[in-house]
Amino acid sequence: MTVKYTEDHEWIRVDGAIGTVGITDHAQEQLGDVVFVELPETGSTVAKGDAAGVVESVKAASEIYAPVSGEIVEVNAALVDAPQTVNAEPTGAGWFFKIRLSDPGELDGLMDEDAYKAHAGD
Amino acid sequence: MTESQDLKTTPLTALHQRLGAKMVPFAGYLMPVQFPLGVLGEHRHTRAKAGLFDVSHMGQLRVDGADAAARFETLVPGDIAGLGEGRTRYTQFTNADGGILDDLMVTNAGDHLFVVVNAACKEADTALLRATFGAELTELADRALLALQGPSAAAVLATLAPEAAEMTFMTFRTMDVAGIPCFVTRSGYTGEDGYEISVPADRAEALAEKLLAHPEVEPIGLGARDSLRLEAGLCLYGHDIDTTTSPIEAALTWSIGKRRREQGGFPGAARIQDEIANGTSRRRVGLKPEGRAPAREGTEITDLDGRPIGKVTSGGFGPTVDGPVAMGYVETAFAAEGTEVRLVVRGKPLPARVAKLPFVAPGYKR
Incomplete structure (x- = not known):
């Protein structure tokens, strides 16, 4: 299993052909209390870098961008009624969607954990 | 920094x-x-x-x-x-x-x-x-x-x-x-x-x-x-009120006493007295989105046919209301409490209603 990160503070954990996507602990910390989440539609296809969801705190709204291209195969519908899960468990129960990668080679363009930590300034 | x-x-x-x-x-x-x-x-x-x-x-x-x-x-x-x-x-x-x-x-x-x-x-x-x-x-x-x-x-x-x-x-x-x-x-x-x-x-x-x-x-x-x-329901200067909004459009008429309304004698009195007498073409109102998505400042407000009728000037999540709340200016024909409107959030027209302000009962010690 591989975990990769984007410059926009998403993580993707890849298991075979399926990647699970969420926002990083750094991102939820910066956003503050999450009060609203909008998820993509299951079955839709997205290209790397497309807006695939929205996360909003009391202060501001942010887009969630697809870290890779592919088909959305599952969304975390529990977040709609419990958006605070994104703050509590950003890399666990706070995942946003699962995507079937159409081009696994795109992962090579993403950051590994060390590179992301440097990027986020942690 | x-x-x-x-x-x-x-x-x-x-x-x-x-x-x-x-x-x-x-x-x-x-x-x-x-x-x-x-x-x-x-x-x-x-x-x-x-x-x-x-x-x-x-x-x-x-x-x-x-x-x-x-x-x-x-x-x-x-x-x-x-x-x-x-x-x-x-x-x-x-x-x-x-x-x-x-x-x-x-x-x-x-x-x-x-x-x-x-x-x-x-x-x-x-x-x-x-x-x-x-x-x-x-x-x-x-x-x-x-x-x-x-x-x-x-x-x-x-x-x-x-x-x-x-x-x-x-x-x-x-x-x-x-x-x-x-x-x-x-x-x-x-x-x-x-x-x-x-x-x-x-x-x-x-x-x-x-x-x-x-x-x-x-x-x-x-x-x-x-x-x-x-x-x-309180205005934030530079957002809900500014040099382009009059106190009457901003629904602040209550803050102008009877004597001042009659006598004038303040900058812009001619317009403000005319608006008190004859109304305004737009008014600041509360807006309650029906779903969970907050409508932020700048969000376009439309009628049910998609015609633009105003803009959100403050909007976000109300923790006590436990849902999204907003205020903004709408054409006066749409200013009545309960009027159905649409808030265009990320390109999607979301249902909302004109709501009474404040959203939360005040605790003032009268």
């Missing part, structure tokens, strides 16, 4: 940093946007108990002169001459077109007027007042301003200043608070009962620490200040 070097601080900046605040630039000041409790927690705490806000960035001014109230009325539509001693009133500086230059609080402090204006406008407001009052205007730059807000505010302040408990909403007294000479008004910007306390800058931190020593009191940042005032 290098940007911090150009920002002004308040007498409480060091205390905020010790308390773990996240500091951001706001109106030229380095201010706390949130403390470790977080915006949601701070908002809820203020509604349940009491929150302490640093509003020292706001401008505090003193106007002297025997006819100060009458002369002040040449700048604002509010009834200042009729303001009793020890009473505070909300009004606006208007321009010749009837637009709003700033909104402010004016207190009849007996032998002078005590004035509190917005941080972002204070230089312009000071210049405006200076032109009218000259040397009779004093900038109270050596004073900090604290707001203690929430249902426990009265009980907390009474432990340091027993006579504060006798005050009612929108009244003013000078009194010692914990032995420090202060100007106290029973007012605020949250919709809750509470006080604004003007304190000498060099005693502000000591007073803040005494207030924070109460278990009911938490420090509150600008994030919760904004969500609290939005739920309370």
Whole structure:
């Protein structure tokens, strides 16, 4: 299993052909209390870098961008009624969607954990 | 951060940093946007108990002169001459077109007027007042301003200043608070009962620490200040009101007394009197989205056919409402409470209704 990160503070954990996507602990910390989440539609296809969801705190709204291209195969519908899960468990129960990668080679363009930590300034 | 070097601080900046605040630039000041409790927690705490806000960035001014109230009325539509001693009133500086230059609080402090204006406008407001009052205007730059807000505010302040408990909403007294000479008004910007306390800058931190020593009191940042005032239906200058909006369009007609409406004598009186008599083409209203998605400032408001009828001027998540809340301007035909409209969020028209303001019942001590 591989975990990769984007410059926009998403993580993707890849298991075979399926990647699970969420926002990083750094991102939820910066956003503050999450009060609203909008998820993509299951079955839709997205290209790397497309807006695939929205996360909003009391202060501001942010887009969630697809870290890779592919088909959305599952969304975390529990977040709609419990958006605070994104703050509590950003890399666990706070995942946003699962995507079937159409081009696994795109992962090579993403950051590994060390590179992301440097990027986020942690 | 290098940007911090150009920002002004308040007498409480060091205390905020010790308390773990996240500091951001706001109106030229380095201010706390949130403390470790977080915006949601701070908002809820203020509604349940009491929150302490640093509003020292706001401008505090003193106007002297025997006819100060009458002369002040040449700048604002509010009834200042009729303001009793020890009473505070909300009004606006208007321009010749009837637009709003700033909104402010004016207190009849007996032998002078005590004035509190917005941080972002204070230089312009000071210049405006200076032109009218000259040397009779004093900038109270050596004073900090604290707001203690929430249902426990009265009980907390009474432990340091027993006579504060006798005050009612929108009244003013000078009194010692914990032995420090202060100007106290029973007012605020949250919709809750509470006080604004003007304190000498060099005693502000000591007073803040005494207030924070109460278990009911938490420090509150600008994030919760904004969500609290939005739920309370209170305007934020530069967003809900500005030079392009008149007090009548902004639904602030209540702040213009009968005598002033009839006599005029303030900048923009011709337009404002005409709007009182004949109505306006648009009006500020509350907006309640029916779903969970917040509609932020700038969101387009349309009718059910998709025709644009206005814009959201403040919007976000209301923690006490437990859902999205907003306000904005709509064509007057759509201003009635309950009118169905659409808010275009990320290209999607979301259902919403015009809602009565405030969203949360006020806790003012009348």
